[in-house]
Amino acid sequence: MVEVDVAIDREDFHLEARFAADAPIVALFGRSGSGKTTLVNAIAGLVRPRRGRIAVAGRVLFDASRQIDLAPEKRRVGYVFQEGLLFPHLSVRANLDYGERLLPAGERFVDRPRVIALLGLDALLARKPNTLSGGEKQRVAIGRALLASPHVLLMDEPLASLDAPRKAEILAYVELLRDELKLPIVYVSHALEEVTRLADHLVVMSEGHVVAAGPAVDVLGRKDLAPHLGRFEAGSVIEARVATHDEAYGLTTLAFDGGQLIVPNVDALPGEPVRARIRARDVSIALERPAGVSVQNILPATVDAIGDEFGAIVDVQLHIGSTVLTARVTRKAVAELRLARGRPVFAMVKAVSIDRRSVGFA
Amino acid sequence: MLSADEWRVVTLSLQVAFWGVAGSLPLGIAVAYVLARFDFPGKTLFDAFVHLPLVLPPVVVGFALLVLFGRNGPIGSLLAPLGIVFAFKWTGAALAAAIMGFPLLVRALRLAFESIDPRLERAARTLGAGPWRVFFTITLPLAIPGLATGALLCFARCLGEFGATITFVSNIPGETQTLPLAIYTYTQVPGADAQALKLSILSVILSLVALAASEWLVRRSRGKSAHG
Structure with a gap:
């Protein structure tokens, strides 16, 4: 103490x-x-x-x-x-x-x-x-x-x-x-x-x-x-555990409360706790589950809050299970998708945006 | 090679210079550390006072010592009942030498203390060492090169001290007649040039030995403490 x-x-x-x-x-x-x-x-x-x-x-x-x-x-x-x-x-x-x-x-x-x-x-x-x-x-x-x-x-x-x-x-x-x-x-x-x-x-x-x-x-x-x-910059931290390694593609799957996250290979044994930091600008939002995209992580989420910024950029807070994730999108996108509190969406995170530096051992 | 009188001159000179350095060291280390590490009102004045012997004519220092430490002087009369007498004694020559060499010792040591990263001392404190222990295990050992340089300069100054010595304790063979005083005496005697030359050469040798000893000390401590 x-x-x-x-x-x-x-x-x-x-x-x-x-x-x-x-x-x-x-x-x-x-x-x-x-x-x-x-x-x-x-x-x-x-x-x-x-x-x-x-x-x-x-x-x-x-x-x-x-x-x-x-x-x-x-x-x-x-x-x-x-x-x-x-x-x-x-x-x-x-x-x-x-x-x-x-x-x-x-x-x-x-x-x-x-x-x-x-x-x-x-x-x-x-x-x-x-x-x-x-x-x-x-x-x-x-x-x-x-x-x-x-x-x-x-x-x-x-x-x-x-x-x-x-x-x-x-x-x-x-x-x-x-x-x-x-x-x-x-x-x-x-x-x-x-x-x-x-x-x-x-x-x-x-x-x-x-x-x-x-x-x-x-x-x-x-x-x-x-x-x-x-x-x-702004972002969120996800507490997770190493689930599996995909040796063939050099990817690691992390399990967290609410879903799974695929990231480039993390040097830890399955079961070990890790933290992944996801920058808000690396998270995008879709209303329906997109098909045919390269993005590895498409996570069902719910909108919690929408920033009241007046500029071009707005931070949208989502939750996936008990895990909080922030997405930084344009104000135009918020308007076009009619995002509002409680609305179910899909959060998309490119695996490559979570580099080795953003994953740490908890 | 040397007569008994000449030997007496050499040993007396070394004795005076040794005690001159030994006597200035404790106070010199303290004063140098205070000047290097602390700011206090009157610091400039204090610094100037420490440097006074360097800029005053030595005769003036000798006269001041005579006034203060003479048998009837304010300090001399206090010390006399304790059996401490400086006037016309070799101890007086050592005191004069110490005072003349003091600023040189302080200058070199102060530079050495100033070049030591005070954060090393703080690191030692956090490891459990009190201020005194830090000083004796970190600060002083790191200041050895400065200490060696300062002690050499002080020693050389003590060995060569003339004006303050002759004014304060006179030129008494076997008691206060150091090398410079003896050389001076020989130059005043017709036909004694050879003796004066002999003692002069001896002075050069003594100084060179002291220089070599100091270099050795500096190099030894450098080898131990070089910064990477």
Whole structure:
């Protein structure tokens, strides 16, 4: 459980944030300058809020009204910085030792051999940070933070300085940590694909304020957040499980509450939970089930709501079973099809519009 | 090769320079760190005060020391009952040397501290280290190259210190007569040019050794801490 309710004044920046999340991974999402890092620094004790309260796992780290302000070294937070920030004068082994040694043996609950094996650090132990690749540095930084047996792991854009293959590698490690160590993680990112893949609870920040907070699936589907969600634009997230693989065509069928979705091959075993993000503009609407089209996914749906935008483009909210899907169509189409709340329609989604980046392991 | 008197000059010079550096180090490290990491009212004035020995004529520094630390001076008279005497003692030569070398030490160390990413220190804090531990396990080790450079400059300045020393503690053979003072003395004696030359060459050798030692320290710590 991570509870934050703070006001922070910096020289030219004012931040007010409040959220409480009891989820394996809480993501703080927003553009650069939105205050995500400042907020994480406040949790770590590196920035002092003007007022408020911060508690992690039932332990109060900061409470202005009770004059509690634990020093960073007393907070037991594992902080993974964007650039790793390994100590350049120490070997990988000494970097890993740093936090672990400062903790009385009785309070260490993270198993060192397991962390070293999990992150593949064995071969790196004798090396100096300046000889490591970006991905290796980040793995060591994660290991260093973990070995201090933290109550929460704070990750501030841990992938920002990495190339795409390294990103995928570290993302997989983060998922492993979540599943293996049962450690709450606060994950800061401005990349929606990372957040979609990892977050259980999502806090969207903009200009020092929380504009939305809640279960990731709900927040990611809210179309009023489109301006904050940025380049991925409006869309919806579908929680699904891998049903079958079609080896011949390289396709995977995902089953979700309300239907099935065919997407390009997903690297997961049948039964594994995944999340697929579908952009609103990749969804089109038909009144009758179309025949002779290339579109792989034609899903019976019901219109829930029609956006009241005045421009050329309108977002139409549909539901398929209990799953919500947003379609972005022209206002002209809404008029021509006489779309209205409660009207049964067919939602069409091209399989190729759901690329590997939009499917994440839940 | 060297007479007993000349040996005395050399060992006294090394003794004065060593204590000059050793004496400035703790305060120099503290002052450099404060100047590198903190902003406070009067910082510019404080910085200027630290640099004063660098820009003042050494004789003025020596005279100030004489006034303050002389037997009847405000500080000298306080320390005398404790058995600490600087006036006309080799300790006074070391004090003069320390003060003259201090700004050089602080400048080099300050640059070194400023070049260390303060986020490394914050990372160490989040790993459970208190501020003092962070300083001694992260900040200071990363500042070793600057420390070596600063200590060398300070040492060289101590070894060569003349004006402040002769003004404060005079030129007493066996007590305060360091290399520069001895060389000066020989140049004032007719026919002693050979001795002056010998001691001058010795000064050059000592300086070169100090330079090599500092280079070695810098290189060693670079090998350990190069940034990638």
